[in-house]
Amino acid sequence: MSTTVAIMPAPVTLTEGAVKELYKLRDQQEISNDFGLRIGVEGGGCSGMSYVLGFDQKKEGDEEFTLEGLRVFMNKAHGMYLMGMEINFQDGLNARGFTFNNPNAASTCGCGTSFAV
DSSP states (O other): OOOOOOOOSSSEEHHHHHHHHHHHHHHTTTTOOEEEEEEEEOSSSSSSSEEEEEEEEETEEEEEEEEEEEEEEEEEGHHHEEEEEEEEEESSSEEEEEEEEOOOEEOOOOOOHHHHO
């Protein structure tokens, strides 16, 4: 008798630029392998909700995914706000930082780090 384990696809994607920057940050800050990349949302921001992106330990209620070799943690409840989102890193003259392309956002603020659903 065999057991089949369903592997859920990660609800978000990372561009090549985001992956390179995240590995660079992890190495520069000497982040332990016990930590993973936390992607989520929190209340606040000029449009109602703000994105969470940073290295953290796994917490109760988290789902774990692997994206481009990075451990990723996301609270199960945040998936409905972030499903299909693409995270990019821009390093240009006009802007530098992570950007969030979220198809679930009804509106976003000018800074691009908060949104409304």
